Amino acid sequence: MKYTLMIYDEEKNWGAMSESEQHRMIADYRELTQRLKDDGKYVAAQQLHPISSATSVRVRGGKRIVTDGPFAETREQLGGFYLIEASNLDEAIEVAERIPSARQGTIEVRPVVEMTAAT
Numbered sequence: 001m002k003y004t005l006m007i008y009d010e011e012k013n014w015g016a017m018s019e020s021e022q023h024r025m026i027a028d029y030r031e032l033t034q035r036l037k038d039d040g041k042y043v044a045a046q047q048l049h050p051i052s053s054a055t056s057v058r059v060r061g062g063k064r065i066v067t068d069g070p071f072a073e074t075r076e077q078l079g080g081f082y083l084i085e086a087s088n089l090d091e092a093i094e095v096a097e098r099i100p101s102a103r104q105g106t107i108e109v110r111p112v113v114e115m116t117a118a119t
Helices: 011-016 021-040 089-096
Strands: 002-009 042-049 055-060 063-068 076-086 107-109
Touching: 002 063, 002 089, 021 042, 042 089, 089 107
Parallel strands: none
Antiparallel strands: 002 076, 002 107, 042 076, 055 063
């Protein structure tokens, strides 16, 4: 089963880190990504640009409403994700706790609904 591990953190935390702390975190992410690939659990991962580059789209009454920024103001922002293969939720949680940002932010674990082609 596929799981999305969404990485939420306060963007300002990155700027508050020393250069050596930033390098360590990047190395930790690279190490985790390589281990997931080696274990056959890696499907995809991506870091997102800061929320200042976000655009939200809604359709109300048939009209498109486009606003700058994320959908909701929150303390933590979605900064990236991993899409993994895991045999169950417990295994997905074990991977989530190894994500470096879990040490200061939150990792939301959610199973992916896999759509099948209509026959």
